[in-house]
Amino acid sequence: MAKGHVRLADVAKAAGVSQGTASNVFSRPDVVREEVRERVLNVARELGYGGPDIKGRLLRAGRVNAIGVAAVEPLAYFFDDPWARSLMTAIGEVCDASGTGIAVVSAMNEERLAWNINSALVDGFILLCVEGGERLVELTRQRQLPFIALALGIEDETIPAIGIDNVSGGAVAARHLLELGHRDIAILSIGDVDGLVGLVAPERVDPEMEATPRDRMHGYWQAMAEYGIPREAVPIQGTLHDRPSTLTAMEALFSSDNPPTAILAMSDKVALFAMQWLAEQGLKVPEDVSIIGFDGVPEAATSLPRLTTVAQPFAEIARRAVTAILENALPEDHEALDLELVVRDSTAMPRLR
């Protein structure tokens, strides 16, 4: 069998029509006379022509009908990380509806990432800026395609972004615990800076923490202040947003003289790890310890007990991001979307001592 090297031009010649007509047979069949259409189609079949090559069409159209989702993470991140998956699922739903494709682009190292971003065949990018966001934005800018940043960790109004109101989200979470009567509350923070592991002093938060955890922290503190609790009274344990550092943090928290009755976790992922640790220690949630997460990933709804959390409006974020890209209508300002408290089974009144 010969190589599949039949071009539209070949078909046109063999069928004795012009290339223009042959093109119409495939892309605008209604415009060509039935008899001719049939003939061309037959010739195409005989020649083994598989329809117009997408690459040629694309070059002409200049549009790919796909959006790229990029992160400074390995590709597996998109299918592994609960937050990323929640977002991808939501993005998938919007794209399904509009017939848009999704390309995931990623890389651990800079060089690869630059190349991947430059060679991705997409009409625009959604950037997951959890880590190395600044660099990611810079790289994407060069590509000169519409892009929109999610979870942007820096404050730069020139970057089109969709954000969430982490401050009031944090406040809502903390207020929930406080209303239940908790006063001994500990915080599990998240970040990728080595220095912020272990016990973190409050004065280090502003200078050292990235925007997302910092804002959540301020939300927590704000609610605490409403109840007259000074920030120094609330221990902060820094995690690297992974299992080992979370377990270490939990150990530190519960080996103290005055272990907390409730935990504010800055992500569901960390909260879920913490719950596993508690279960292993024989501590019951929520009877012994209450815990509230952040993000609202689906795992939080099926854990045992089901995790109370502050949910991001993933669907709305995805909808805005995708339409912004597809219609090239990037938001001018950084509007922050609201989060929603989802009360489930991991929080309750503290046990009487």
Added chain:
Amino acid sequence: MAKGHVRLADVAKAAGVSQGTASNVFSRPDVVREEVRERVLNVARELGYGGPDIKGRLLRAGRVNAIGVAAVEPLAYFFDDPWARSLMTAIGEVCDASGTGIAVVSAMNEERLAWNINSALVDGFILLCVEGGERLVELTRQRQLPFIALALGIEDETIPAIGIDNVSGGAVAARHLLELGHRDIAILSIGDVDGLVGLVAPERVDPEMEATPRDRMHGYWQAMAEYGIPREAVPIQGTLHDRPSTLTAMEALFSSDNPPTAILAMSDKVALFAMQWLAEQGLKVPEDVSIIGFDGVPEAATSLPRLTTVAQPFAEIARRAVTAILENALPEDHEALDLELVVRDSTAMPRLR
């Protein structure tokens, strides 16, 4: 600001060099004299040229450096379903290593799917044939690109595919339970055929079931036979591979006079749902009921208790699939890869009655 409509040709003209030289400046900088290179680069910067447009390059090169992963499912499936995610993670790892991109292509309805497959900018496809596999293969064939089918439900040697040895995998699972001493074993089957929900008679398995569950079933039976247990003695409850039908199946199983002491689940997903149901009923795993899954998804390693399962060699499957596509070296035969029994905490000896 003018639209970013600067072409390589514009830069070339403005810099006073030929288009060929301008092209070399970007794609083979070593071949052009430094002085000239600088000049061209400067002009490019002034004009706001963002480097060679990938679409033009692609048209010439004929290669996209990306593979498509397709399924007859909504896009969200890739980020939701445990099995799909395990595979995607593994595929991601292989692609990361080779600098290949991934495009996920999917659609619920035929028409959309056909269009999506035809317009995906990829060098080849990996097909997740869990559902509607036959149609998916047919559609992909027309695209005339290399493709390889995974989890193919039909026996057709002309379709390049990578399979796993479901029969011996099933036998390994069943043998594990039998060796522990279980004799009252029930099967939770999977499928997307409405008719195979609820209690399924053994004689309906061969004519009605798809290849994957059918093979697993035969594996189960084979091991049963070794222990002198006739297939009629093993109740089969059909599920639709989702939560509701699994819960229904469990209810049916445990409302009988002689509830099973162990369960063979045809997927980890179903096994995990079943475990949730058992927990809700106050039945302890593995003390009251043992359960073994199938697939080896990561969730199975972090559930409580951790799920014993028969694991697919995801990494090996991904490696073979990706290299087959990239090197256009599609396998000639349907070699079936071996599965591995992973004993964890969800299986134990049956309680003495």
Added chain:
DNA sequence: TCCATATTTTGAATCGATTCAAAATACGGT
């Protein structure tokens, strides 16, 4: 200085389609 060789640069062809103004053909009415 001249020639042979090495290094750069050029220009046109190519990749595979789509598009659109203009030309050709068909159709209907008188």
Added chain:
DNA sequence: ACCGTATTTTGAATCGATTCAAAATATGGA
């Protein structure tokens, strides 16, 4: 039979780069 309008078809230009043989230029040795 003829004309005006409607429908089809044509052919060349275009999308934005890469490629490569040939031409131009530089370098070095005698």
